[in-house]
Amino acid sequence: MIDVISKNWFVLCTKPRNELKVKERLTSIGIEAYTPTRIEVRQWSDRKKKILVPLLPSMVLVSLLEKQVDQVFEVPGVVRYLFEHGKRAKVSNQEVLAMQRYLENTYQATQKELEVGDTVKVPLLEQEATLLSIKGKKCLAQLQKIGALVSFQLQ
Structure with missing residues (x-):
């Protein structure tokens, strides 16, 4: 019988502002x-510039086999793995794909009566998030599992 060895997504912690490197x-x-990144416009005293900003500060997701987990420490800027309940934190492949699809598209929320502090299910990500702010139709929420901030619009 052949064992199917599958890769797992792990969360790596990096030095500050070293995620992309x-x-x-x-x-x-x-x-x-x-x-995961987004483009942000930053303003200096003499100019404005579009820069790529990571959505998960000091974190990078890596897909590895269990026996390859030590290879990441060969790379400058890697600090450690993120642990959850004494084990390396794993992220499912579906969650990573959902995050990629979410960042590629803009999704609409269907809930109308929301208040700051409510727990909502973020469209497409299918993850629970705590609502941080509502400005008009724009909402900002923090994912409960990994702490990333996501925004969406009410219909």
């Missing part, structure tokens, strides 16, 4: 890595 370095040594 670590992702690039991991990819260059053959490790599948994902860092």
